[in-house]
Structures are given as structure tokens and as C-alpha cells.
Amino acid sequence: MKKAAIFFGGWDGHEPEQTTAIVKKLLETENFEVHTYNTLDLLEDKSQFEDFSLIIMNWTMGEISFPAIEGLRDLIASGIGLAGWHGGMGDAFRNNAEFQFIVGGQFVAHPDNIRDYTVNISNTQDPITQDLTDFPMHSEQYYMHTDPSNQVLATTTFSSIESHPWVNGTTIPVVWKRTYDKGKIFYSSLCHVAADFDVPQAKELLRRGMLWAAK
Structure with missing residues (x-):
């Protein structure tokens, strides 16, 4: 059984x-043994995670110690997958450039806050997005700075923005995958709160992405 x-x-x-409870159940249905932790200090001793297949980061606007980010980096480089969603991974550690380099992006704004927008599937051939089509969201539409080496799977285009009209017409990645040494990284900017997991496409993208990332 994968951990x-x-x-x-x-x-x-x-x-x-x-949201952790939702994702824990999602992984358990895929026969994962899931462990949850509300401290980052455990990453300072990377040896206890060396037999894991996947690490999920769900820690918005936090801080991580140098030994912990070193441990996390080494685990991912060895081949353990990393996955996450919305601010839990895309805005986890604003002051840690190394984490942002691993993830491949960083949240910078959500113009007009909660709003209606469309998620556009940009790569329909990838197993993560196969058979999925464009779908609507009513949530925060993340504006992100992203790594050009990401393999983008879905995007969103900003329109009718009143608070920051100069971003209208801008297309921003929503879902991507990438690698970091031997590790696979998956990120989705969807699912601001637990209720957003009720959108089946958003939940399915995360499920498939986590399975893809897992060692």
C-alpha cells in the first residue's frame, strides 16, 4: 500500500x-495509507518519510524552517511526489523562493475576489485531463506568476474585472504538472474552500493529478 x-x-x-479531510478520503479510496500532520517540523527529519509515495502541502501563508525545506526538497528530488491546490500549495510560503521554484508558481492576486469564471482545458491529450471539458467555477480566480517550464493542463482568461481592469484578456495557468529532479509535481489553483470540491471536474483533476505525482 502506498503512503x-x-x-x-x-x-x-x-x-x-x-479540505484535508476531503483529500484524505479521496486518497484512501485509491488504497493509500494517509497520514496527516499539523506541524512542518517533522520534515526536518526526512528519514521518516523516505518510504512515502506522495506529499500533499495544504499550508496557506505559513513559514517553513530551513531544515524542513531542505528535507522536503531532498524527499522530492529522490522521487517522492508533491501535490496540492489553491493557496495551500500555491501560496504556502511566500518568503521561500526555493519552495516556489519546486512548485513552479506563486499566487499574487485574485481580482474581484469570489466570481464566476471558466476553466479551459488546454491539453486534452494528457491522462490527467483526458475526457474533461471546459467548466465553470464560482470562486477565487487565481492570478499567478508561473514557471515557463510547467506543462500547463488548464488555463483561465480574466474578463470583466472591475478592480484591476488592466488584467482583462490575460490568460493564466490553472493546472500544471512538472518535475523536480526525480520527483513529480502537480498543482491546481482551484478549490478555495471545502465546498469547491463539490465541482466534480475540480475534484477529479486533483484526484488524477495526485495519482500521477505519486511515486
Whole structure:
């Protein structure tokens, strides 16, 4: 049985406990043994995670120690997958450039806050997106700075933005995958709160992405 670790914490607005519970159940249905942790300090001793297949980061606007980021980096470089969603991974450690380099992007804004927008599947041939089509979301539409080496699977285009009209017409990645040494990285900017997992396409993208990333 594969093992997955979910690290959850940080800003309560992203409902880290509730979303962790959803993802834990999702992985358990895929026969993962799932361990959840509300501290990052455990990563300072990477040896206890060397037999894991997947690490999930769900820790918005937090801080991570140098030994912990070193441990996480080494685990991923060895081949353990990393996956996450929304601010739990895309806005986890704003002051840590190394983590952002691993993830391949960083949240910078969500113009007009909660709004209606469309997620466009940009790569229909990838196993993560196969058979999925464009779908609507009513949530935060993330504006992100992203790594050009990412393999982008879905995008969104900003339109009718009142608070920051100069971004109208801009297309931003929503879902991507990438590698870091031997490790596989999956990220989705969807699922601001637990209720967003009720959107079947958003939940399915994360499920497939986690399975792809797992060692």
C-alpha cells in the first residue's frame, strides 16, 4: 500500500482541516495509507518519510524552517511526489523562493475576489485531463506568476474585472504538472474552500493529478 502525507495548517480561511479531510478520503479510496500532520517540523527529519509515495502541502501563508525545506526538497528530488491546490500549495510560503521554484508558481492576486469564471482545458491529450471539458467555477480566480517550464493542463482568461481592469484578456495557468529532479509535481489553483470540491471536474483533476505525482 502506498503512503501519503498531508501537511495542513496556516490561514484558516482556506479551511485546511476540512479540505484535508476531503483529500484524505479521496486518497484512501485509491488504497493509500494517509497520514496527516499539523506541524512542518517533522520534515526536518526526512528519514521518516523516505518510504512515502506522495506529499500533499495544504499550508496557506505559513513559514517553513530551513531544515524542513531542505528535507522536503531532498524527499522530492529522490522521487517522492508533491501535490496540492489553491493557496495551500500555491501560496504556502511566500518568503521561500526555493519552495516556489519546486512548485513552479506563486499566487499574487485574485481580482474581484469570489466570481464566476471558466476553466479551459488546454491539453486534452494528457491522462490527467483526458475526457474533461471546459467548466465553470464560482470562486477565487487565481492570478499567478508561473514557471515557463510547467506543462500547463488548464488555463483561465480574466474578463470583466472591475478592480484591476488592466488584467482583462490575460490568460493564466490553472493546472500544471512538472518535475523536480526525480520527483513529480502537480498543482491546481482551484478549490478555495471545502465546498469547491463539490465541482466534480475540480475534484477529479486533483484526484488524477495526485495519482500521477505519486511515486
